[in-house]
Amino acid sequence: MNNFFKILSVFVICVVVASCSKTSSADPIALRDYKEQYTADLALINTYIDTHYITHDADYNVTFDTLIPTGGHSSIRTDTAFQLRDTTVLQNGVNYKIYFIKFREGTKNRPTQVDSVNVAYKGINLLKSATFDQAITPTWFRLPEVISGWSHIITNFHTGTYTPGTGGNGTSFDNFGAGVMFLPSGLAYYSNGAGNISSYSPIIFSFKLYELRYRDQDGDGVLSKDERKLDPLVNPLIRWKENPSDNLYKIDNTGAVVTDVPFLDTDGDGYANMYDIDDDGDHVLTRVEIKNPLGGLYLYNMIPDCGGSATDPNRVRKHIDAACH
Numbered sequence: 084m085n086n087f088f089k090i091l092s093v094f095v096i097c098v099v100v101a102s103c104s105k106t107s108s109a110d111p112i113a114l115r116d117y118k119e120q121y122t123a124d125l126a127l128i129n130t131y132i133d134t135h136y137i138t139h140d141a142d143y144n145v146t147f148d149t150l151i152p153t154g155g156h157s158s159i160r161t162d163t164a165f166q167l168r169d170t171t172v173l174q175n176g177v178n179y180k181i182y183f184i185k186f187r188e189g190t191k192n193r194p195t196q197v198d199s200v201n202v203a204y205k206g207i208n209l210l211k212s213a214t215f216d217q218a219i220t221p222t223w224f225r226l227p228e229v230i231s232g233w234s235h236i237i238t239n240f241h242t243g244t245y246t247p248g249t250g251g252n253g254t255s256f257d258n259f260g261a262g263v264m265f266l267p268s269g270l271a272y273y274s275n276g277a278g279n280i281s282s283y284s285p286i287i288f289s290f291k292l293y294e295l296r297y298r299d300q301d302g303d304g305v306l307s308k309d310e311r312k313l314d315p316l317v318n319p320l321i322r323w324k325e326n327p328s329d330n331l332y333k334i335d336n337t338g339a340v341v342t343d344v345p346f347l348d349t350d351g352d353g354y355a356n357m358y359d360i361d362d363d364g365d366h367v368l369t370r371v372e373i374k375n376p377l378g379g380l381y382l383y384n385m386i387p388d389c390g391g392s393a394t395d396p397n398r399v400r401k402h403i404d405a406a407c408h
Contacts, residue, residue: 115283117175117269124267124285125180131209131287132159132167132182132265143186143261145289147207159184172235175269181235182265189241189260194295195308196234197357199225201242201294207287208280209265215279215286221256221293232270233288236262240292260292303360303369305402309383310356311347349403356403363405372402 136156139145150158160167169182194200201223206216226234240260247254268283276282297306347356350364362369373381381387388398389407401407 114274117177120273120283121177121179121267121269124269124283127209128182128265128267128285135159135212136162137165137184137263139186139261139289143289143291145205145263147212147287149212170235170239172270174231177269179267179270181232181267181270183236183239184263185240186261186263187259189243189292190258191242191244192295192297193241194226194238194292195297195311196238197227197300197307198298199223199296200237200292202237202290202292204288204290206280207289209285209287210281211279213279221291223296225298230266230271232264232266235270236264237290237292242292242294245293256291256293261290263287263289300357301360303362304373304380305356305362305369305383305386307357310362350405363403363407365405365408367408369402372407373400 134150135147135158136150137145137147137159148156150156157163165184165186167182167184169180171178171180173179201221203218203221204216205214207213208215224233226237240262243257243259245254245256265285265287267285271286272280272282272284274282276284280286297308299305300307348354348359349356349362350359352359352364356362360368360370370380373386375381375385383400385393386400386402387393388395389401389404392398
């Protein structure tokens with residue numbers, strides 16, 4: 084028996100060495116300039132939008148097809164059944180234009196860029212006009228952990244309502260947000276190929292937003308969506324940070340405070356409130372400061388100021404007022 088395991092071990096080692104040898108001999112994919120690649124991606128996306136049309140069924144399952152000049156179809160750009168929209172977001176030093184379609188906005192809750200969403204989706208390789216990934220049954224994703232284009236667009240939609248399944252029947256979803264996004268590779272996989280997606284490929288997603296979970300990244304009792312610096316002049320599709328998944332704790336890679344994006348760091352310690360368990364730096368945990376004397380924690384809208392009042396909507400809530408302690 085021992086000899087068998089010795090032989091097996093030698094075999095495994097040989098396989099690993101051979102595998103490593105193959106990997107090391109492969110040429111790495113050169114990292115392209117983000118601006119130049121975006122220009123190329125945008126040209127491909129514009130061509131696709133002008134030469135394809137979209138249809139969908141009553142449940143917003145989307146089909147893409149090439150435009151037939153004599154077939155009576157309108158291109159994605161000119162179809163009056165929906166409005167082709169676009170927004171601009173900043174990432175990697177590039178102002179990316181993202182085209183998207185809002186078939187239905189949804190009627191319930193809207194996610195923020197750090198929440199979890201329950202979605203059904205279909206991913207299309209724009210270069211091949213072929214499906215590379217899909218989830219017919221809705222699945223959960225944490226938005227900071229998926230490609231950044233989702234964080235920019237999904238947050239412009241709302242969830243709907245649902246009826247839990249009974250007697251063997253599945254859950255029924257109604258009035259959910261449904262749409263399509265056209266993503267340049269810089270907001271998708273860029274130089275990292277994924278499955279049937281080669282490097283530097285622009286992609287398309289059709290999606291349906293069924294449900295969400297608001298998250299509390301630092302576990303301090305205040306939802307991360309309530310720990311943003313709100314700025315009415317900032318486009319709501321622009322995230323409060325360029326890419327939360329890149330720098331989960333420091334405001335940027337150097338630890339410097341970023342002043343040109345809506346990001347809240349009450350005590351100026353270089354840690355955003357959503358990742359800071361002591362938001363005002365008074366050495367009293369936020370979770371302690373928002374305890375409700377009647378039990379549990381205050382909901383955000385009910386957190387009082389230092390004097391105990393919760394009536395002024397512009398009050399300084401006690402957990403971000405260092406003078407309280």
